[in-house]
Amino acid sequence: MGEERRDERGVREARDAREGAQEVGGSWGRSVRPEEAEAWEALVATARRTVSDGLVVGTSGNVSVRVGDTVLVTPSGVPYDRLTPEDVTGVDLDGGRVLGSLVPTSELPMHLAVYRATDAGAVVHTHAVHATAVSTLVPGLPLIHYMAAALGGPVRVAPYATYGTQELAENMLRALTDRTACLLQNHGTISYGTTLDQAYDRTAQLEWMCRLWLTAASVPGLSPTLLSEGQVAEAGERLRGYGQRG
Numbered sequence: 001m002g003e004e005r006r007d008e009r010g011v012r013e014a015r016d017a018r019e020g021a022q023e024v025g026g027s028w029g030r031s032v033r034p035e036e037a038e039a040w041e042a043l044v045a046t047a048r049r050t051v052s053d054g055l056v057v058g059t060s061g062n063v064s065v066r067v068g069d070t071v072l073v074t075p076s077g078v079p080y081d082r083l084t085p086e087d088v089t090g091v092d093l094d095g096g097r098v099l100g101s102l103v104p105t106s107e108l109p110m111h112l113a114v115y116r117a118t119d120a121g122a123v124v125h126t127h128a129v130h131a132t133a134v135s136t137l138v139p140g141l142p143l144i145h146y147m148a149a150a151l152g153g154p155v156r157v158a159p160y161a162t163y164g165t166q167e168l169a170e171n172m173l174r175a176l177t178d179r180t181a182c183l184l185q186n187h188g189t190i191s192y193g194t195t196l197d198q199a200y201d202r203t204a205q206l207e208w209m210c211r212l213w214l215t216a217a218s219v220p221g222l223s224p225t226l227l228s229e230g231q232v233a234e235a236g237e238r239l240r241g242y243g244q245r246g
């Protein structure tokens with residue numbers, strides 16, 4: 001056992017040196033609670049899914065999940081396939097570190113802003129290619145499909161601000177008013193949900209809708225028909241009805 005542990009540490013040290021993971025020095029605060037260990041496992045699985053489904057390349061996105069007053073979040077600079085149970089990274093709602101020894105994602109201000117302003121249980125941020133492309137073309141995703149209703153209505157684009165800044169977090173919150181997802185201009189997507197699966201699914205739906213609009217809008221000589229806000233609102237009422245029955 002002792003040798004195994006030393007080997008693991010050796011591998012980790014080599015990995016950290018290789019991948020540029022930042023250690024803040026020593027573990028922070030308390031030990032990991034069982035529900036946090038479980039949530040971390042689900043967070044890592046979701047983060048890996050964003051890569052395997054093509055929504056994220058390398059470490060260009062980040063995922064968080066809330067457990068009580070603690071927010072578990074992907075650390076900066078560690079590829080998701082290398083995250084282990086020991087890498088649990090947790091902060092409080094003010095961003096103070098409470099768990100782990102790795103530096104949290106640089107997009108922490110956006111994640112925390114969502115938790116402070118909404119009842120979110122999980123947040124997913126990506127640089128998905130079609131969504132990011134749309135964010136450079138229009139101030140909002142045109143109403144190409146009624147599934148916009150599943151995100152609360154027409155999807156807005158938050159004006160550009162430097163990544164990791166409070167300004168970006170504020171722009172994002174305005175774009176998220178009455179919505180569960182938005183685009184970030186020349187940057188990517190952010191969405192939230194009650195669970196990691198719901199936040200992930202909303203991201204995937206948003207990327208799909210952006211791809212749909214780009215596909216339809218790229219046919220020479222034709223432009224796509226769009227839905228009215230009323231039609232999307234009506235779909236939203238039906239979707240809520242389906243939710244109750246289901």
Ligand SMILES: [Zn+2]
Binds near residue numbers: 125
């Ligand atoms: Zn980003």
